[in-house]
Structure formats: C-alpha cells, structure tokens
Amino acid sequence: ELKVEQNPLFLSMQEGKNYTIYCNYSTTSDRLYWYRQDPGKSLESLFVLLSNGAVKQEGRLMASLDTKARLSTLHITAAVHDLSATYFCAVQRNDMRFGAGTRLTVKP
Amino acid sequence: DTEVTQTPKHLVMGMTNKKSLKCEQHMGHRAMYWYKQKAKKPPELMFVYSYEKLSINESVPSRFSPECPNSSLLNLHLHALQPEDSALYLCASSPPPAGQGIRTEAFFGQGTRLTVV
Numbered sequence A: 001e002l003k004v005e006q007n008p009l010f011l012s013m014q015e016g017k018n019y020t021i022y023c024n025y026s027t028t029s030d031r032l033y034w035y036r037q038d039p040g041k042s043l044e045s046l047f048v049l050l051s052n053g054a055v056k057q058e059g060r061l062m063a064s065l066d067t068k069a070r071l072s073t074l075h076i077t078a079a080v081h082d083l084s085a086t087y088f089c090a091v092q093r094n095d096m097r098f099g100a101g102t103r104l105t106v107k108p
Numbered sequence B: 001d002t003e004v005t006q007t008p009k010h011l012v013m014g015m016t017n018k019k020s021l022k023c024e025q026h027m028g029h030r031a032m033y034w035y036k037q038k039a040k041k042p043p044e045l046m047f048v049y050s051y052e053k054l055s056i057n058e059s060v061p062s063r064f065s066p067e068c069p070n071s072s073l074l075n076l077h078l079h080a081l082q083p084e085d086s087a088l089y090l091c092a093s094s095p096p097p098a099g100q101g102i103r104t105e106a107f108f109g110q111g112t113r114l115t116v117v
Helices: none
Strands: A004-007 A010-014 A019-025 A031-037 A043-049 A055-058 A061-066 A071-076 A085-092 A096-098 A102-107 B004-007 B010-013 B018-025 B031-037 B044-050 B053-057 B064-070 B073-079 B087-094 B112-116
Touching: A004 A085, A010 A019, A019 A031, A019 A085, A031 A061, A031 A071, A043 A055, A043 A061, A043 A071, A071 A085, A096 B044, B004 B087, B010 B018, B018 B031, B018 B087, B031 B073, B044 B064, B044 B073, B053 B064, B073 B087
Parallel strands: A010 A102, B010 B112
Antiparallel strands: A004 A019, A019 A071, A031 A043, A031 A085, A055 A061, A061 A071, A085 A096, A085 A102, B004 B018, B018 B073, B031 B044, B031 B087, B044 B053, B064 B073, B087 B112
C-alpha cells in the first residue's frame, strides 16, 4: 500500500527565512502534487510533478521531485505572513494519497 | 474551465435522514474521487471512480453510497449517518493515472461541510 510521509508536521518560521518541507513515499508513483489549504477551505493546487528531476517554481515556493529517492521537497524562500497555511503533498497511482500535512506559521 | 463544483456547500442532517452530495466537472477528467477530511487532518480517501466504474472503495461503511451517472458527475448518497461522520467532504477529479494529456493536475471542489445531528 502506498504510504506518504511528510515532515515537519508543524513549522513556525520568521519572515524572511528559508525552509524546506519534505515528502517521502513508499512506492513508485505517476504524479506528485503539492496543495495548500487555508483553515476551513478546500485544497488549492500548487504544483504537479511528473518526472525525476522535475522542478517547478511559483513565487517564493519551489518544488522538486527525486523519483529514485521517492522524495519531493517544497522549499520556501524569504517567507512572508501570507504563506501561513497547511501544505500537503499527495502521491497518485491508481488512487491519490496524502501526507499528514505541514502546518506553517510565518511570524513577523 | 478548471472547476470542480460541489453542492451543497453546507449540510445539516439528522441520523435518520437520506441526503446526497453532488460533484460536477467539465474538464474531461475520467478519474473522480471522494475524500473525507476531519479538522486538522489530511484528506482521507473514500472512493475512486475511473472511467465511471468504481475502482477503489477504502472499506467505507455502507451508509455512504457513491454513484457515477456519467463522466462529469459524481454523487455520494448518505443514509443513517452517525455524528462522527461530520466532516468536510471533498470531491476531486484528475486524468487517470495512465492517461496522457495537456492537463495533468488534480482539482478539488470547495467541499461540503456536513454536520450530522
């Protein structure tokens, strides 16, 4: 069974700092997703990564995928308060399973 | 159009009621999903439909009954629910794993917040 592990589960950052969220998964996958969720809201798609070495960037967020290590990272550069949210990775094979989520708080 | 539309947005139902949640997409996606999400937890997979056929049922109790009438619609019929079934129910769609195409993303609807009283 596909298992997805995400860490850290909680992340408190200062504005302007950099940090990385990690997502490990147990079997080969077809696609890896990163989502953002604000409290009480649905999931907002951030990135979809398809192949080994894929790197995508949007603003202060950059996601990468290493299929050999079964590892994806979400790197946050110069964090700002607006990035405070919960971030999930999800791995798709015949289904789509989520990591536990990283609750990110960015403090001034 | 990258929307997945779920109705209703909020639903309060008694334990003896029968209700249905609806989900619609017009992106040509042939995989559709139901997830249940409790507060401060990740979405938990319930059902997967691939090409309108139920491909995965994650041992969900029979008081939840999914239906996929066509490639654009997905329903979740609810009957005799328990208070612990109160949660955010999310629908998603994506190209199927083996599918190829320009759009590869999975999109989520806004969810139905269900309260069972």
